[in-house]
Amino acid sequence: MSSRDLILARVRRALAGVPDVEITRAYRGPSQTPGEIRLFEERVRDYRAMVHVVDEAGVAERVALSLAGRGARRVVVPAGFPAPWLAAADVEAVADDPPLSAADLDAVDGVLTTCAVAIAETGTIVLDAGPGQGRRALTLVPDYHLCVVRAAQVVAGVPDAVALLAPARPLTWISGPSATSDIELNRVEGVHGPRTLEVLIVT
Amino acid sequence: MRVALFVTCVNDTLFPDTGRAVVRLLRRLGVEADFPRAQTCCGQMHANTGYRDEAVRLARRSVAALRGYDAVVVPSGSCAAMIREQYPKLAGSSGVTPFADAVAQVVPRTYELTEFLVDVLGVTDVGAYFPHRVTYHPTCHSLRGIHLGDRPLTLLRQVRGIELVPLPGAEECCGFGGTFALKNADVSAAMCADKVRAVLDTGAEVLCAADNSCLMHIGGMLGRQKSGVRVMHLAEILCSAETAGVR
Amino acid sequence: MSVTFLGMPATRPFPRNAARAVRDSQLRFNLRKATRTIRARRASVVAEAPDWAELREAGRAIKEHTLRNLDRYLIQLEEAVTAAGGRVHWAADGAEANRIVAGLVKATGETEVVKVKSMATQEIGLNEALLEHGITAYETDLAELIVQLGDDRPSHILVPAIHRNRAEIREIFAEHMSGWGRPAPEDLTDDPAALAEAARLHLRERFLKTKVAISGANFAIAETGTMVVLESEGNGRMCLTLPRTLISVVGIEKVLPTWRDLEVFLQLLPRSSTGERMNPYTSTWTGAAEGQEFHLVLLDNGRTGVLADEVGRQALRCIRCSACLNVCPVYERAGGHAYGSVYPGPIGAILTPQLRGMESELDRSLPYASSLCGACYEVCPVAIDIPSVLVDLRARARHPWPERAGMAAAGWVFERSGRLARLQRAGGRLRRLVPRRLPGPLGGWTDTRDLPEVPRESFRDWWDRTDGGRR
Ligand code: SF4
Numbered sequence: 021m022s023s024r025d026l027i028l029a030r031v032r033r034a035l036a037g038v039p040d041v042e043i044t045r046a047y048r049g050p051s052q053t054p055g056e057i058r059l060f061e062e063r064v065r066d067y068r069a070m071v072h073v074v075d076e077a078g079v080a081e082r083v084a085l086s087l088a089g090r091g092a093r094r095v096v097v098p099a100g101f102p103a104p105w106l107a108a109a110d111v112e113a114v115a116d117d118p119p120l121s122a123a124d125l126d127a128v129d130g131v132l133t134t135c136a137v138a139i140a141e142t143g144t145i146v147l148d149a150g151p152g153q154g155r156r157a158l159t160l161v162p163d164y165h166l167c168v169v170r171a172a173q174v175v176a177g178v179p180d181a182v183a184l185l186a187p188a189r190p191l192t193w194i195s196g197p198s199a200t201s202d203i204e205l206n207r208v209e210g211v212h213g214p215r216t217l218e219v220l221i222v223t
Numbered sequence: 224m225r226v227a228l229f230v231t232c233v234n235d236t237l238f239p240d241t242g243r244a245v246v247r248l249l250r251r252l253g254v255e256a257d258f259p260r261a262q263t264c265c266g267q268m269h270a271n272t273g274y275r276d277e278a279v280r281l282a283r284r285s286v287a288a289l290r291g292y293d294a295v296v297v298p299s300g301s302c303a304a305m306i307r308e309q310y311p312k313l314a315g316s317s318g319v320t321p322f323a324d325a326v327a328q329v330v331p332r333t334y335e336l337t338e339f340l341v342d343v344l345g346v347t348d349v350g351a352y353f354p355h356r357v358t359y360h361p362t363c364h365s366l367r368g369i370h371l372g373d374r375p376l377t378l379l380r381q382v383r384g385i386e387l388v389p390l391p392g393a394e395e396c397c398g399f400g401g402t403f404a405l406k407n408a409d410v411s412a413a414m415c416a417d418k419v420r421a422v423l424d425t426g427a428e429v430l431c432a433a434d435n436s437c438l439m440h441i442g443g444m445l446g447r448q449k450s451g452v453r454v455m456h457l458a459e460i461l462c463s464a465e466t467a468g469v470r
Numbered sequence: 471m472s473v474t475f476l477g478m479p480a481t482r483p484f485p486r487n488a489a490r491a492v493r494d495s496q497l498r499f500n501l502r503k504a505t506r507t508i509r510a511r512r513a514s515v516v517a518e519a520p521d522w523a524e525l526r527e528a529g530r531a532i533k534e535h536t537l538r539n540l541d542r543y544l545i546q547l548e549e550a551v552t553a554a555g556g557r558v559h560w561a562a563d564g565a566e567a568n569r570i571v572a573g574l575v576k577a578t579g580e581t582e583v584v585k586v587k588s589m590a591t592q593e594i595g596l597n598e599a600l601l602e603h604g605i606t607a608y609e610t611d612l613a614e615l616i617v618q619l620g621d622d623r624p625s626h627i628l629v630p631a632i633h634r635n636r637a638e639i640r641e642i643f644a645e646h647m648s649g650w651g652r653p654a655p656e657d658l659t660d661d662p663a664a665l666a667e668a669a670r671l672h673l674r675e676r677f678l679k680t681k682v683a684i685s686g687a688n689f690a691i692a693e694t695g696t697m698v699v700l701e702s703e704g705n706g707r708m709c710l711t712l713p714r715t716l717i718s719v720v721g722i723e724k725v726l727p728t729w730r731d732l733e734v735f736l737q738l739l740p741r742s743s744t745g746e747r748m749n750p751y752t753s754t755w756t757g758a759a760e761g762q763e764f765h766l767v768l769l770d771n772g773r774t775g776v777l778a779d780e781v782g783r784q785a786l787r788c789i790r791c792s793a794c795l796n797v798c799p800v801y802e803r804a805g806g807h808a809y810g811s812v813y814p815g816p817i818g819a820i821l822t823p824q825l826r827g828m829e830s831e832l833d834r835s836l837p838y839a840s841s842l843c844g845a846c847y848e849v850c851p852v853a854i855d856i857p858s859v860l861v862d863l864r865a866r867a868r869h870p871w872p873e874r875a876g877m878a879a880a881g882w883v884f885e886r887s888g889r890l891a892r893l894q895r896a897g898g899r900l901r902r903l904v905p906r907r908l909p910g911p912l913g914g915w916t917d918t919r920d921l922p923e924v925p926r927e928s929f930r931d932w933w934d935r936t937d938g939g940r941r
Contacts (some may be wrong), residue, residue: 024560027722027770031541034778040538043531047524047734063747071913122678122712142748155760156711156753158566161678178748179733187694187729188554192757193736193752198704201744202613202629203636205504211612212667212673213704213751232884235929236593236894237922242929244940258933263884269877271842277881284885288840312858396799400841407839408914409489413498413803414841415918443919 050183055140055174057221063143067196068209069217079168079222083132084108086166086218092129095166096120096158100151101134103167116154121159130164131214136191137184138169141177143196145169145219148189156192165214167194171223228256229285229333231302231435232264234456236436244335244462245298251462252344256296261288267305270313272402279317286325292368294343295333298363298458300433303335335365336458337374337433347377352465354384358427359457360418360441362434363396367392374388375433381462388425392417399440401444415444422452430454474722483835487808494805500635502866508796511745519741519916528734530853533787536727543692543725544768548702549905550695552800554757556764561719562705563769571596571684572603572845574765578715580605580682580903586699587611588686589627589790590719592812596684608650608676609683610705612669619646625814626804628743628792633805643668651676666703673705683709687720689735690766695864696756697766700739700749715763720766723777723786735789738851742791751907779816781862784822787852794846794856800839809836818844820859828867837863872911887930899929901926 021029057073064071086212087095087109097106097113106113114120127134134152135145145167147153152168159165175181185191198213209215226249230242249256266281285306289295297303307330314326340346359379365371379387398404399415418441422430430445432438434455442454481487489496516522536543548558561567562713567590575583585591585602585607597607597618609618616631617624620642631639640660647654652672658664685706689698697718699706710716722780726735740749758764777783795815806814810832811822819836828834839862840849883889901924907916907921915921927935935941 022560023562023566023770026562026770027560028541028544030668030770030774031722031777035538035540038780038908039539041531041534043528043535045524045528045734047528047737048583049522049733064880066747067750069635126674128677139748139774142547144748149760156707160707160711178737182730182733182736187691187696188755188756190756191752191754192474193748193754195746195748195750197750198614198702199750200666200703201508202611202616202631202703203639204500205508205629206662207744207746208662208666210663211670211705212610212708230929231888234573236890237924239659239925239927239929239932243932243939246933250939256938258930258938261887263887263890266774266884269881271861272873273861273867273869274877274881275865276925277867277877280881281884309861329767363841363843363845367848394845396841396843397842398799398843400843403838403841405911406835407485407488407800407841409485409492410800410803410839410915411841411914412918413492414799439917439922440736443915446920447918449843 028138048177048179048181049050051176053176054172055138055176057171057174057223060138060140060174061221064196064219067143069196069219071219071221073221073223075223079105079220080108081221083166083168084110086220087111087130090130090216091163092164092207094128096125096128096131096162098133098152098154098158101132102152106132114185116158119184125157126159130166131158131162132166133159134143134168135173137181138174139181140174145194146181146185147192147194148185156190159192160213163214164216166218166220168220168222171221224254224293226254226256227289227295228258228293229262229289229297230258231297231299233363233436234298238456239440241298241435241456241458244456244458245452247297248349249296252349253344254344257292259288265302265305266363267302270305270309275313279313282313283322285378286322286329289329290325294334294339295329296336296339297333298336298433298456299435300335300362300369300371301436303333304364304368306330306333329462333373335369335433337371337378339372347459348381349378351382351461351463353382353383353460353463355429355461356386356388356427357429357431358388358390358422358425358428359393359407360397360432360437361393362437363430365433366394368382371433378461379431379457388427390425391421397437397441399437404440415440419444419448419450423450428452431457431460433457475493479878481810481832483831484804484808484839485808485835488804488839491805491808492803493802496635497633498803500633501805504629504631504632504874505796505802508745512742512793512796515741515745515747519737524739525734526851529738529851530787532726532731532734533852534784536725537723537783537786540722540725540777543727544722546692547664547725549688550692551757551766551872554695556695556757556766559765559767561621561767561769561771567594567595567719567767567769567771568599570767571719572600572605573719574715575600575605575682576603578682582606582608582680583682583684584608584676584680584709584713586683586685586701587614588698588719589812590686590721591808592624592700594769594771596719608708610677612666614705615669616642619643619650626792626795626814627790627813633807636662636665639665647672655924675709676707677712677925681713682715682717683713685716685718688727688739689732691729691732692725696729698732698754700750700752702744702750704751707751707753710755711760714931717765717767719767719769720883722770722773739789739791742793742849776824779824782820782824782859784854785817785824785859788817788821790909791851793849793851797845799851800824800841801846804839809839816840816856817854819857822864823863836865837867891928891930896929897924898926900930
């Protein structure tokens with residue numbers, strides 16, 4: 021008997037005559053209302069990430085300011101990132117084509133992306149490797165991540181995000197910069213992922 | 224209303240003052256409680272130490288003694304929790320129908336003392352007078368087993384003369400846990416030491432709870448340390464009045 | 471049946487391990503500080519969720535439903551993972567899982583792997599097994615790294631090095647990092663930020679060049695074949711995305727039926743475990759993502775035995791958040807090592823004896839490592855009634871004879887109220903003769919506490935004498 025059959029047989033033996041249980045979902049499910057921008061901003065900031073709220077006309081200038089403030093010269097910009105948003109920045113935009121090696125990524129000053137969904141209640145941004153986001157390693161290896169979020173992408177809570185996201189795509193849910201609580205259970209920001217996360221909310 | 228007092232074996236044997244206090248308190252509130260003589264022990268020690276057969280025997284005895292009353296009053300959160308939480312499980316697994324019937328009759332009518340006072344009699348001011356500095360420990364089974372909530376404190380706040388001080392870390396276990404105190408004596412003592420420290424920090428002269436077994440545990444250490452803090456069951460505080468003494 | 475191995479040899483019984491731990495002032499201080507910090511954080515983010523009780527109930531029910539249909543969901547998971555380009559392997563026990571993983575690593579020609587913290591691989595002792603095949607596994611989670619470098623054992627589910635404070639960690643890094651790769655900076659301080667930075671530098675190179683990674687998963691979605699890993703540091707993302715080959719060892723109870731179920735668990739888990747609204751990083755991937763080679767190893771290792779137990783089955787609902795450890799007064803004082811298993815604390819006390827059986831003295835003592843205070847049940851995000859399972863396990867344990875005799879005697883006395891009354895009267899007469907220190911196991915009480923005074927007259931005798939105080 022293969023281990024597969026053995027395990028399945030054990031499971032069936034264990035469950036013989038065991039009745040099923042009812043699932044009640046009385047918790048707050050996906051809401052019809054959009055996420056509150058103010059709340060999102062506050063919750064992202066709680067993780068000690070930097071947050072700015074700008075209107076569409078001010079994005080390019082804010083991106084330029086943030087990159088300059090960081091002193092970033094070479095920045096990875098995934099395919100599909102809106103070109104006008106980068107227009108004012110004095111940086112070298114590095115494309116992931118042909119794919120950059122891990123060492124290449126380690127050598128750039130940062131990465132600039134959009135996102136798929138953002139969650140107000142938890143201050144989370146979710147990337148799904150769609151346009152302007154690139155593959156997962158791009159937002160992992162560089163030490164600085166600047167993410168532009170459109171207000172319309174902000175949803176209220178976790179159930180809204182789960183409903184909008186496609187499971188077949190690789191997802192990365194990001195809530196603040198990389199952190200650890202492993203030393204005396206105190207939270208310290210900055211371990212292996214980007215130590216600095218900056219979020220621009222476009223209203 | 225026919226009311227039975229289930230005094231519990233610990234109170235019966237070691238803390239008769241508590242039983243007397245319950246009887247007098249209820250009498251003052253117009254309730255004549257009966258003491259069904261066949262009662263002994265609810266079986267909690269056996270059940271929680273892993274002696275299920277003995278526990279079932281004692282549970283059957285207890286419900287047989289207590290059945291037929293409109294209310295059963297228990298001055299112990301822990302024994303009340305045993306009856307309400309564990310009896311139905313024991314009855315279910317024993318498969319004995321008369322036992323299950325008796326459990327179904329008794330369990331919904333079983334009240335811990337403060338539940339009986341607040342929910343059944345609807346009183347929060349029992350007319351007590353107790354001019355002392357008191358801190359209250361909500362024992363685990365009172366707090367998380369039968370969810371007494373703030374009933375005990377509501378009653379204590381109405382006591383005249385009392386100076387009630389909050390106990391830091393009140394919701395933490397004192398480390399008694401029945402035979403746990405013997406089987407894991409070191410951890411139990413470590414937990415008790417922290418509880419004792421919290422009690423001493425309040426500057427209270429009396430530590431009060433709705434369960435004498437936990438009080439026996441904490442009081443045992445308070446006594447060993449010659450701390451000068453005494454422990455008292457809630458019923459004894461609620462029973463004390465300006466005219467009569469505590470006893 | 472062979473005895474299930476749980477990452478640690480079963481040795482002395484819990485009370486003896488704990489007796490040593492309660493005397494360790496450094497350990498007591500470290501644990502007290504850490505558990506209190508995390509308790510407060512958890513309490514505040516749980517209080518913030520207005521529908522916590524409803525989420526908890528849904529979490530309980532989804533897990534219970536999954537367990538009760540586990541065969542169906544495992545097959546569905548296998549199909550979905552395979553369809554998405556992954557390969558699924560089944561391991562009946564730890565040894566088989568270790569063999570499978572070692573074979574997969576060897577097939578890549580690599581001799582080094584990076585690891586994301588995973589309870590399942592700790593449980594089966596994978597690192598040690600790989601070493602026998604000439605493969606070195608590098609732990610990348612900060613706390614795991616501390617444990618690995620210090621040649622220590624994990625003492626907590628979420629924070630395996632919770633028993634270490636910052637000064638001890640600094641020492642371990644300064645002394646042992648060089649033996650495993652890049653040494654710690656010369657001027658390393660015990661500032662947690664500096665320690666985290668040292669770990670970053672130490673592991674950076676390794677992440678960038680290692681070709682094989684091994685992980686666990688917090689959840690595996692049957693409907694879509696999606697794996698879900700929650701983490702904080704980014705070491706998980708490094709392992710999940712950079713290497714060419716990814717091997718995930720996952721207990722069969724980790725499966726969830728639908729994608730939608732994540733809306734419950736991505737709220738329950740972070741708030742319960744690290745006390746955050748959301749953990750810094752959650753990765754999900756389905757099959758061979760972004761051109762990676764992906765293997766899923768489904769692990770039984772005693773789980774189906776637990777599944778067969780009507781009361782104990784609920785332990786398989788556990789999502790390893792560690793809230794029950796953090797709130798447990800016994801864990802706080804005894805520490806994780808006293809439990810002699812990679813699963814310490816309340817969940818360990820019910821899971822270890824079920825997985826490993828109750829043959830050893832240690833495993834028989836675990837169900838008693840609790841005062842039944844109920845704090846674990848209250849915080850458990852999937853409502854595992856740990857106290858009830860403990861009591862159930864106690865009923866199945868073999869008891870020492872003096873205890874059996876004592877319990878039988880007590881049972882005999884309580885059998886008749888007349889016997890109790892006679893004993894009470896005898897006690898009343900002999901009350902002055904009760905010694906201050908009791909002999910044998912009863913001495914555990916009198917070592918630190920006074921005995922209550924035996925009253926002259928029992929309640930029932932008072933009642934009879936005074937007609938309930940009316941005379
Ligand atoms: S038993 Fe419950 S509280 Fe404990 S680790 Fe598992 S899920 Fe968390």
